[in-house]
Amino acid sequence: MPPSTTPDLPDAETQIGWYQRMRLLRRFEQNAVELVDEGDIIGIVHEYVGEEAIAVGACAALTEHDVITSTHRGHGHILAKGGDPARMYAELLGRETGYNKGRGGSMHIADLDLGIFGANGIVGAGAPMGLGAAHMFKLRGEPHVAVPFFGDGAMNQGVLLESFNLAVIMELPVIFVCENNGYAITTPIGEMTRGELFERAAAFGLAAEAVDGMDVRAVYRAAAAAVARARAGGGPSFLECRAYRYSLHNVAKGVPREDDRPAAEQADWRGRDAIERLAGELTEEGLWPDGARAEIDDEVDAEIEGAIGFARNSRRPDPDSVLDHMYAVTYPGLPAAGWE
Amino acid sequence: MARELTYIAALNEALHQSFAADPSVIMVGENIRGVKRSETAGLDGAFGADRVIDMPISEPAFTGFATGAALSGGRPIVEFQVSSLIFVAFDQLVNQAAKLPLMLGGQRHLPVTYLIMGAGAGGGRAGQHSDNPYPFLMHAGIKTVIPSTPKDAKGLMIAAIREDDPVALFAPAGLLRREGEVPEEPYATPLGEGVVRRAGDQITVVASGNLVRKAIEVAETVAADGISVEVWDPVSLLPLDKAGLAETVAKTGRLVVFDDSNRTCGFAAEVSSLVAERCFHDLKAPIKRITRADVTTPFSNPIEYASLPGRERLEAAVRALLA
Ligand SMILES: Cc1ncc(C[n+]2csc(CCOP(=O)(O)OP(=O)(O)O)c2C)c(N)n1
Numbered sequence: 001m002p003p004s005t006t007p008d009l010p011d012a013e014t015q016i017g018w019y020q021r022m023r024l025l026r027r028f029e030q031n032a033v034e035l036v037d038e039g040d041i042i043g044i045v046h047e048y049v050g051e052e053a054i055a056v057g058a059c060a061a062l063t064e065h066d067v068i069t070s071t072h073r074g075h076g077h078i079l080a081k082g083g084d085p086a087r088m089y090a091e092l093l094g095r096e097t098g099y100n101k102g103r104g105g106s107m108h109i110a111d112l113d114l115g116i117f118g119a120n121g122i123v124g125a126g127a128p129m130g131l132g133a134a135h136m137f138k139l140r141g142e143p144h145v146a147v148p149f150f151g152d153g154a155m156n157q158g159v160l161l162e163s164f165n166l167a168v169i170m171e172l173p174v175i176f177v178c179e180n181n182g183y184a185i186t187t188p189i190g191e192m193t194r195g196e197l198f199e200r201a202a203a204f205g206l207a208a209e210a211v212d213g214m215d216v217r218a219v220y221r222a223a224a225a226a227v228a229r230a231r232a233g234g235g236p237s238f239l240e241c242r243a244y245r246y247s248l249h250n251v252a253k254g255v256p257r258e259d260d261r262p263a264a265e266q267a268d269w270r271g272r273d274a275i276e277r278l279a280g281e282l283t284e285e286g287l288w289p290d291g292a293r294a295e296i297d298d299e300v301d302a303e304i305e306g307a308i309g310f311a312r313n314s315r316r317p318d319p320d321s322v323l324d325h326m327y328a329v330t331y332p333g334l335p336a337a338g339w340e
Numbered sequence: 341m342a343r344e345l346t347y348i349a350a351l352n353e354a355l356h357q358s359f360a361a362d363p364s365v366i367m368v369g370e371n372i373r374g375v376k377r378s379e380t381a382g383l384d385g386a387f388g389a390d391r392v393i394d395m396p397i398s399e400p401a402f403t404g405f406a407t408g409a410a411l412s413g414g415r416p417i418v419e420f421q422v423s424s425l426i427f428v429a430f431d432q433l434v435n436q437a438a439k440l441p442l443m444l445g446g447q448r449h450l451p452v453t454y455l456i457m458g459a460g461a462g463g464g465r466a467g468q469h470s471d472n473p474y475p476f477l478m479h480a481g482i483k484t485v486i487p488s489t490p491k492d493a494k495g496l497m498i499a500a501i502r503e504d505d506p507v508a509l510f511a512p513a514g515l516l517r518r519e520g521e522v523p524e525e526p527y528a529t530p531l532g533e534g535v536v537r538r539a540g541d542q543i544t545v546v547a548s549g550n551l552v553r554k555a556i557e558v559a560e561t562v563a564a565d566g567i568s569v570e571v572w573d574p575v576s577l578l579p580l581d582k583a584g585l586a587e588t589v590a591k592t593g594r595l596v597v598f599d600d601s602n603r604t605c606g607f608a609a610e611v612s613s614l615v616a617e618r619c620f621h622d623l624k625a626p627i628k629r630i631t632r633a634d635v636t637t638p639f640s641n642p643i644e645y646a647s648l649p650g651r652e653r654l655e656a657a658v659r660a661l662l663a
C-alpha cells in the first residue's frame with residue numbers, strides 16, 4: 001500500500017541544504033579513505049559513497065527527537081541526522097573527543113542526543129532497538145518516530161524479520177529503510193532472496209514501496225509521507241531504496257582494492273549519481289544562483305579540513321581509563337582486570 | 341508472625357511494587373499477560389497492556405526492543421520463559437546490550453533486567469530445558485544474581501530493576517514454589533554482597549540458588565560427626581563479593597565450590613582460581629569443585645541425576661577434605 005498523499009518538496013534553501021549534506025557525506029568518506037591509507041585510521045571503514053540520497057532524503061523528514069538505528073556503513077546516516085564531522089573523525093581516529101570517546105570506532109559511532117542510536121557491526125541488529133524507542137514515544141504520547149536503516153543483506157536476518165512483525169502488531173511509529181545496493185559484500189541480492197524485497201515487507205503488513213535511492217527528492221517524498229502517517233498513528237512502513245555503492249565493500253590499509261562487479265553496471269549507476277542529479281535539477285529550475293555550487297563545495301571542504309584537524313589534535317584515551325564506561329555502577333573488583 | 345510467601349509470589353510482589361513506583365518500568369515476554377499464578381500475575385490488569393507487553397515468540401527482537409526502550413528512558417524487564425532461551429537472543433544480549441554502554445563511551449546507561457525463569461534441571465526436562473547458563477552471561481560482563489530465598493528474590497528483583505546496567509536474575513526451577521519470610525515494604529538487596537547462610541569453621545562450601553539448601557542439609561548431616569561447615573552464598577555472582585569469599589576461606593582454610601553449572605569455565609572454576617590467587621596461604625587443603633558434568637543434561641532420571649551436583653558428592657568431598 002503506497003502512501004496516499006505525496007508531500008510537496010520544501011523550499012529551495014532546504015533543497016540546497018540537501019545538496020550540501022550529500023556533498024558533505026561524500027567528501028567525509030573520501031577523506032576517511034585517505035586517513036586509512038595514511039595510517040591515521042586503524043581498522044576498516046565502510047564507505048557510503050553512492051548512497052547519499054537515501055540517508056539525506058530520509059533524515060530530511062526527521063527532527064532531532066526522532067531516532068535512527070544504523071549499520072556497519074553508518075557514517076552517512078549519522079551525518080545526515082546532523083552528526084558533527086569533527087567528533088566523527090575524532091572517533092574514527094580513536095580520540096577521547098570522539099563521539100564515543102574512542103571506545104566505538106567507525107562501526108559504533110552514536111550521538112544519543114541527536115537520536116542516533118549508533119552504527120552497528122552486526123547486520124540487522126539495530127532494528128529492534130528502534131522499535132523499543134518507538135514504543136517509549138508512544139507510551140509517553142510523543143509524536144516521534146524511529147527509522148532503522150539496514151542493507152539488502154539484512155533482509156535474511158531473523159531479527160529484522162521478527163522486527164517487521166513486531167512493528168506491525170504493535171502499530172509502532174517506525175519507518176524501515178532498506179538500502180538495496182544490490183550486494184552483500186560479493187553476493188548479489190538476487191542469489192540469496194526470491195521476489196522483491198518490498199513485497200516481502202508488505203506480506204508482514206507493512207505499508208511498503210520501492211523508491212529510486214539515487215533521487216533525494218523521491219526518497220524525501222516517500223519518507224515524509226511515511227513519517228507523517230506514523231506520527232499520526234498510522235503505523236509502520238517500509239521503504240526499499242535502490243542505489244549502489246561506488247566503492248568496495250570496505251577499505252583497510254594495505255588490502256588490495258579490486259572490484260569484481262561488472263564495469264558496465266558500475267558505469268551505469270555512476271551515470272545516475274544523486275548529487276549530480278540534484279545539482280542539475282537545482283540549476284535547471286533556477287533554484288540556486290550561478291556559483292552557489294562551487295561556494296558550497298569549498299565550504300564543505302573547509303569544514304572537512306577543520307574536522308580532520310580537530311581530530312588529529314585531540315588526545316588518545318589514557319590507558320588507565322580502559323575500564324571506564326563498562327558499567328554505570330561499578331563495585332569493588334568489577335570490572336575485573338588484575339588481582340583484585 | 342512474619343509473613344511467608346512463595347519465591348514466585350515474592351517476585352510478583354517485587355514487580356508490582358516496581359511498576360507502581362516508577363512509570364518508566366515496562367516488561368516484555370511471552371505469555372506474561374492474563375496469567376493467574378505466575379510471577380507476572382495481575383500486572384497487566386494493574387498497569388496496562390502498554391507496559392506489560394505480551395510478545396510474539398521472537399526473543400532476539402524483544403531483547404533488542406528492550407535495549408532500545410532503555411536507551412529511550414525506559415526501565416524494561418525482559419522475561420525469558422526458559423533459561424536456555426537466552427541462547428536464541430545471544431546476539432542482542434552479548435553483542436548489543438552488554439557491549440553498548442562501553443562502546444557508546446558512557447553516553448547513556450542501559451537499565452535492563454533479564455528475568456530468567458525456571459533455571460536449572462527440574463527433573464526430566466532434557467537437554468534444552470535444563471541449563472543454568474549464567475556463566476555465559478557473566479563471561480560477557482552482564483551482572484548476574486541468583487536469589488536463593490523468597491526474601492532475596494524480592495529484594496534482588498527490585499535491586500536489578502533499579503540498577504542502571506543490564507542485570508540478569510536467574511530464578512531456579514527448584515525454588516519457585518518454596519516459601520519463606522518476605523517483608524511487605526519495597527526493599528533492595530544489594531548486589532555484590534555474599535551471605536553466610538550457616539556458620540562453621542572447618543570447611544567453606546560456596547553454593548548459590550537451589551544448591552544453598554542442599555549444602556545446608558549436607559552441613560547438618562556431617563555436623564553429627566563433628567564436622568563444621570560454613571555455607572557461603574554469593575547471592576550476586578557478578579559483581580562477586582570477593583572480600584566476603586576471602587574472609588570465609590581465611591576462617592576455614594578449606595573450600596568446596598558446589599555449583600550447578602558446567603565444570604569447564606564455569607562459576608566454580610572462577611571461584612577456585614580467585615581463591616587460589618588470593619588466599620593460597622590460607623588453604624590447608626586443595627580446593628574441590630562439585631559441579632555439573634560437562635555433558636548435555638540427559639533425559640532419563642538416573643543419568644540426569646548422575647550429571648548434576650548432588651548432596652552425596654558434596655558430602656563425600658567434605659568428608660574427604662577432613663579425612
Ligand atoms: C549478522 C552478520 N553476519 C555477517 C556479517 C559480516 N558482514 C558485514 S557487512 C556484510 C554484508 C552486508 O550487506 P548489506 O546488508 O546489503 O549491507 P551493505 O554492506 O551492502 O551496505 C556482512 C556479511 C555481519 N557483520 N553481521
Ligand SMILES: [Mg+2]
Nearest residue numbers: 151152183184
Ligand atoms: Mg547491500
